[in-house]
Amino acid sequence: MRLELGRIRIKDVQFGPATKVEDGVLYVDRAAIEAIVREDERIADVTVELAKPGEEVRIIPVKDVIEPRVKVEGAGGVFPGMVSKVETVGDGRTHVLSGAAVVTCGKVVGFQEGIIDMTGPGADYTPFSKLNNVVVVCEPIAGLPQHEHEVAIRMAGLKVAAYLGEAGRDIEPDEVDVYECLPLLEQVNAYPDLPKVVYVYMLQSQGLLHDTYVYGVDAKKILPTLIYPTEVMDGAIVSGNCVSACDKNTTYHHQNSPVIHDLLARHGRDINFIGVVITNENVTLADKERSSNFASKLVEMLGAEGAVVSEEGFGNPDADLIMNCVKLEKKGIKTVLVTDEYAGRDGASQSLADANPLANAVVTAGNANEVVNLPPMKKVIGHPEAANIIAGGWDGSLASDGSITAELQVITGATNELGFNKLSAREA
Numbered sequence: 001m002r003l004e005l006g007r008i009r010i011k012d013v014q015f016g017p018a019t020k021v022e023d024g025v026l027y028v029d030r031a032a033i034e035a036i037v038r039e040d041e042r043i044a045d046v047t048v049e050l051a052k053p054g055e056e057v058r059i060i061p062v063k064d065v066i067e068p069r070v071k072v073e074g075a076g077g078v079f080p081g082m083v084s085k086v087e088t089v090g091d092g093r094t095h096v097l098s099g100a101a102v103v104t105c106g107k108v109v110g111f112q113e114g115i116i117d118m119t120g121p122g123a124d125y126t127p128f129s130k131l132n133n134v135v136v137v138c139e140p141i142a143g144l145p146q147h148e149h150e151v152a153i154r155m156a157g158l159k160v161a162a163y164l165g166e167a168g169r170d171i172e173p174d175e176v177d178v179y180e181c182l183p184l185l186e187q188v189n190a191y192p193d194l195p196k197v198v199y200v201y202m203l204q205s206q207g208l209l210h211d212t213y214v215y216g217v218d219a220k221k222i223l224p225t226l227i228y229p230t231e232v233m234d235g236a237i238v239s240g241n242c243v244s245a246c247d248k249n250t251t252y253h254h255q256n257s258p259v260i261h262d263l264l265a266r267h268g269r270d271i272n273f274i275g276v277v278i279t280n281e282n283v284t285l286a287d288k289e290r291s292s293n294f295a296s297k298l299v300e301m302l303g304a305e306g307a308v309v310s311e312e313g314f315g316n317p318d319a320d321l322i323m324n325c326v327k328l329e330k331k332g333i334k335t336v337l338v339t340d341e342y343a344g345r346d347g348a349s350q351s352l353a354d355a356n357p358l359a360n361a362v363v364t365a366g367n368a369n370e371v372v373n374l375p376p377m378k379k380v381i382g383h384p385e386a387a388n389i390i391a392g393g394w395d396g397s398l399a400s401d402g403s404i405t406a407e408l409q410v411i412t413g414a415t416n417e418l419g420f421n422k423l424s425a426r427e428a
Helices: 030-038 121-125 146-168 184-190 229-233 251-255 258-266 285-301 316-330 384-388
Strands: 002-009 012-015 020-022 025-028 043-051 057-066 069-073 092-098 100-106 114-117 132-140 175-180 196-204 212-214 225-227 237-239 272-281 306-310 334-341 362-367 371-374 379-382 404-407
Touching (some): 002 229, 012 043, 020 146, 025 132, 025 146, 030 132, 030 146, 057 384, 069 146, 121 371, 146 237, 184 272, 196 212, 196 285, 258 272, 258 306
Parallel strands (some): 057 379, 100 132, 196 306
Antiparallel strands (some): 002 175, 043 132, 057 114
């Protein structure tokens, strides 16, 4: 698989009579986007807003963030199995509107949704405050069941991102990054003297609005399997969940996974990155045992000497994280875990719901229980009252002046377990 990502730098976003990219500006036809969303009869109303870095704007509650892209060469299209046909992606050329994003917002789908502040202290905790955001505010028809509401909002975001991505089809990218991943035996033989490393990518799949999709398939229905890193980078995995905003892997996170990018950057230098094993985070003990057995078996079959394992969510998935670690370590595979912590507001509580002495190499993305104070903003897109009910908030989190006091978990991406944030910790 040889994937070229042509990055078109977007410096600004503005409304205009037609959607196009010109001199680094993404012009957005608001009416066209609203028409796309209104094709779904489950959406009663939709508005489109813009939110740019540095503006006194708050977006709440945030469902998903998606990077606009378009496939210009090679098989398949963007978001295969969801928006495009089910063809294998990860090869050819894809143009990326780098610096732009689609943010879906509107009435709360599930209580675990988030906040993006475009300035102020909250902006420092989320990477999405640095993007030029096209915010799609979708309101459902009365009485729509939660699961259908989630589907409607998810598909609206993906369709709008695909529509905006088309604006970059014929634009010459500012830079082109090339990633090449060989078939397994070729990859292993390419760097025989370097340690072979596999990435175990845990996907949220607890149900109850906690879902992730692989080529359109709900991840709870899969057994762990092998995937090319470039498939992930090319949109094969999308978010469909409402887990706590701080450690949710949005679709944007999947498209730009820093674990994959960093492993590829070290590939051929000090490691031989031979592939990605995707696995799930199901609820029952039998499902957890089955998936961790298969994941560790696959890593062993690949001949890996080391593994990086990343989690999504907390609590129940902590058991999956530790199972994966223990089974890999017992096979002699050195394992590093990437997670975040729910250590109490004072940081003194147990960080994870499960633990084991073999889990002795752990990277943390921060403590989600830390309390933060977010000042009022001049403009709020969405429903500010959601601050009182989303995970990390409480009745009274939203003050009369528009400020919010809540735990860090209300901020989208604040403790992201792919490391797509600024927070961590080190032993003092």
